[in-house]
Amino acid sequence: MAGPLPDWLGWWSTADYHVARAVLQRGFGALYALAFWGALRQFRPLLGEHGLQPVAVFVARTRWRDAPSLFRWRYSDRLLAACTWSGVLLGASVVAGLPQAGPWWVPTLVFLALWWLYLSLVNVGQRFYAFGWESLLCEAGFLVAFLGSDVVPAPFLMILAVRWLLFRLEHGAGLIKWRGDPAWRDRTALYYHHETQPLPGPFSWHAHHLPRWWHRVEVVGTFVTQLAVPWLLFLPQPFPSVAGVAFALTQGWLVVTGNFAWLNWATIVLAVGVINDGTWAWLGRLLPFVPDDVPPATAAAASPGAPLAYVVVVTAVALLITVLSVRPARNLMSRNQRMNASFEPFQLVNAYGAFGSMTRRRDEIVVEGTLVERPGPDDWVEYEFRGKPGPVDRRPPQVAPYHLRLDWLMWFLPLGHPAGWFEVFLRRLLEADPPTLRLLRRDPFGGRPPRAVRAVMYRYRYTTPEERRRTGNWWARERLGVVVDAVQLAGGSLRWPPE
Template structure:
């Protein structure tokens, strides 16, 4: 069907599909490395207990059929292998049927993890990745031109990600409208990056420029995505630039990376050097005169379904009570997105300590558990971990905002219990174990206020953070 062909987007399709494959690979690596201590049969929030109380229709997953840690590991490794095959372009070169099958399997596998992942997988970028993977399936392989309805759906997803994030900010914290949010955000974001200290100390006028540019990119330019070139391409380039800035200034897992991948769908091949340019070797010209009939039917059906489902995010965007991240169906398709509608002005951290003293008390030898990226040691520079997602470190940021994390977050109480028992699986989530595998006799949790040091303090002390005690959280908890 020639009328469905979008001319001049073969390279854009290739970059988008391989980019989605790369993000899937990162996501499955996090499953391989973190699933068992967080969600395994003996994890902090075990999957078997979850599937026993939540029916399949609410959380469709292969794990409703069967769950054990070995089965979960096999599915994760299969997902990683398929992801890397997409990055290498193997199913795309094999043709549209193979491309559809591989992306469908990736969607099914990752959906199975997300739908039983509970609080650890309750992030907007999980649904964005699932949507992007589903749409990548509808773009076809090298034996088919790019179907324009599928390309339009990718841009519609990018519009919802960007415009939703812009609206939630404008409607939310007044500092976004006053252009002052970045006076705080580089310091108080969940996991500051290796460059966040310098971004925090940029002049206040430049912070205002950052916020204003964000508003333009997220509230105005997304509408250009639905216009002919060069307007759609201009919007795509703006998204790539602003998301690249966020990659450097913070650790937001793969949120920025997957958004940049979506933006490639707005770039025409001519801007990428054309199929005869340096990137042209990624994909040959389509070998058919039009989209295969069977595939055209699949794409059109998916397009109609997505249009119908879009009524939910559209209503949300128009509502004054806009929700930040929400899925309206258990398949996580056509959801609504947004981030950081409100900004914290003060950073609190939970400092977890343990001791080997047989009679633990205030004067015992308390040693601090170091997490992989969460600030603890004031002299340790924040690391760069994105696009990898450290799920425990992220949730510890949320837990530090609450007055009683052990009561309000069941997983946090479970974490303390596992530290007391010396659980070797949970200890893998830590950066360092101060007791070299031995189980402490007691643990305690303190709350501290963290702020970036000033340039003068940094020069004098070598520390990246200044800390102040902000009270006890648990007292002494014995084994």
Template sequence: MIFSWLGTGDYDVAREVLQRGVAAVFLIAFLSAADQFPALLGEHGLLPVPRFLQLAYARKQPTVFRWHYSDRMLRLIAWAGVAVSASLVAGLPQRIEPWLTTVLFLLLWLAYLSIVNVGQTFYGFGWESLLCEAGFTVAWLGSSTTATPLTTLFLTRWLVFRLEFGAGMIKMRGGPEWRDLTALYYHHETQPMPGPLSRQAHLLPKWFHRSEVVGNHFAQLVCPFFLFAPQPIASIAAAVMIVTQLWLIVTGNFAWLNWITVVLLFSGISDGVWHTVTPSWAWPVAAHTASTGGIPLWYAVPVLLASALLVYLSWWPTRNLLARRQLMNASFNRWHLVNAYGAFGSVTKRRDEIVIEGTDDPAGQSGWRAYEFHGKPGDPARVPRWFAPYHLRLDWLMWFLALGAEGGGWFDMLLVRLLQADRPTLRLLRVDPFAGRPPAFVRARVYRYRFAPRAEKRETGLVWIREDRGLLVPPVGARAAR
């Protein structure tokens, strides 16, 4: 039996982009886990998973690590995730029966869910839940041997709607800077991890920044509704939202948040519109042979059951969208499905940075030198770099710490690891001023940073101008750390 009504041949390009794009983000996420997880959360990490798993709360989470954790096991899962993701990026499983593509995406979802659910504060970002939900949803898009399930396309657009409209409503309910159109006076300078063009964006005239806010409100509060309109209106709405996401990619470093949003927005772009505005070489190979024969019963039934599950779970985030006290980046179930999203309900007006310094002076009186991070500002003369969609987790938490967030023990342990010259920890940093040797003392200072105006940069050669705000942590030596 063929479910011809469930499938469509008008979104084969969209399916290719969705499956390969989400798989590419999974690949980056698993690479990040293999590279950073052991030092941050491993057996000897800053927040060790074995200690976390002793909590009753942790033992209730769906994760393969609830029975056993080891750094070796984590790396095996992460590299297996990289391999599976790479095969999907290449489009190989999509050429076979749809069950294979579905099974592989569900395995990626479960593997990454296992990591997220023991990742504690280092994995407490909204885009972790977004990747889990996206992986589960696109698992039901079938393969090139079937038509594209309409219910899955609709639910992918529903995911984008919650992501964008939720973020828009968080802003309208948040700080007054979003309502008086001044938020972008500050954001490019104070965002968690600026990029190489953030300073240029910050120095644009204020009328342009007000226009940015208006454009943001239009993209997040108006366009999401038109994703459900007939074509080509849905494609136009998706294109407008893609443009706004590309601007965020160019001017910042928000891990894979903007990248995966662009991918998911292709659920609103039909093949007809895509073929009209692009040359044939831009069409994914598998989409050249669109399959319009419907969906077999044996695959249609699980697709409909999964769709029904996502519809059922939509009650809680829908209610949250309408709530006066809207939650931001919240999961309503342990499986991270159908979540609430949002970011920057208020914008920080000033940028404080914590700079960790060490000295090999036995008296701790002089010779202080700074440890440098890969992404967060440190050296005032250094131009910020692009790292997204890769996620520098320690750098991001240093930004939150400077805002007054609790260290949760990880920052104290970071200082201890620096005093020990712990090699895995030092690999998370860009510059170790002691070349692998343990310092005698470490300390943490707070500086207030601002982008140098054009004239000041010409005079000083500095990208940032900073002001010393005093000590956060006074000098501590190895004996005190013990």
């Protein structure tokens, strides 16, 4: 039964976040659909029955309480396909607004299903799902689940929870930079970032060649936005809206200059989710492309009515979030701050951060193959990846918000991160395994198995503007040496090196 709330509960609901709720629900519905679509295309060759790090092996050596997942019941590529297609369809239904048209519990059940299905992927995804934006998608999906439908008012407790998530996301990133690499404190970090970031975008070359004084201004702006502005989220309106606009603008610059999967887009959705309807109306009077009337879609926003069950459920969830926030809050205050960490296996309240250390040189592993039995120096041909640098004349592509998991882990290889999966990857190339080859941009052998493969280290740098004009190349590279000598398949096993 819905009805007016008691006077002492008048603060519980709000009629001033109609646009925010719509953006949060539809935005994360779209991101979930994208994430499940990516899993549909990549999970099987990376983690499936014949993958580089099979789920079944991981499940056999870990416990439920450490990584709860649907796939602990059983894993099969067919079940994986069913789950990912379900996620795509559920996310698309939210974008279309279908669950929001029903009772308050319909979008709740849809988002909880999305959260559980995606958590099930993350908790068995090992290194291929060990990114901060995975935890962010899980946590945000759980929060958005309790924003209700269009027939009930938005609960202010969940709006506050969104602000708390956005605070940890931005402030955690600022603190990890300030406490981490001295290049941030001496304002030189962005001399390197655009060139050495994991997956540069089509405008990263241009950003790198901006004047150095601009890069120093960028660092100062980063610290202002991530260390000072987040505190506005805890003040009355319009201060949270001002913070939301600032976050959205700065994240937009990161979208233009890099490829960080859906991290920046999720942050933009959260930032817009703290802007109230009054601010949208004010912006509409200033900017011609923003509507200056923000009417509620239903009578829900005009009335404080809410079902008692909805009030009880949301209040209980808010209390749970409060309890689980203790360790992440302590982490923010700690000198030994953890970056992109979860403190409980359901990833409901997490710690975030990015680029606490700055890579100053770009070393890339280039994988080569040959069809020649006894190859000479000119008989090796390069495999091309979809997003990471390869041929020097190829402009870095725009791939975000899509997440190229193999390309990202290839970036970590030269940094010394453990990579037991890489040996399996080389084996799959020698087998000309079709699902693995579909992860790549180009197989130079057209589906034929190569005689041997190897890995060569190169040091990459952006060309100068003069080099770019003269050669047309975006990159210049120097060969550092072979890091994995030529290997062949022999009786189903790798032979290092071939005779």
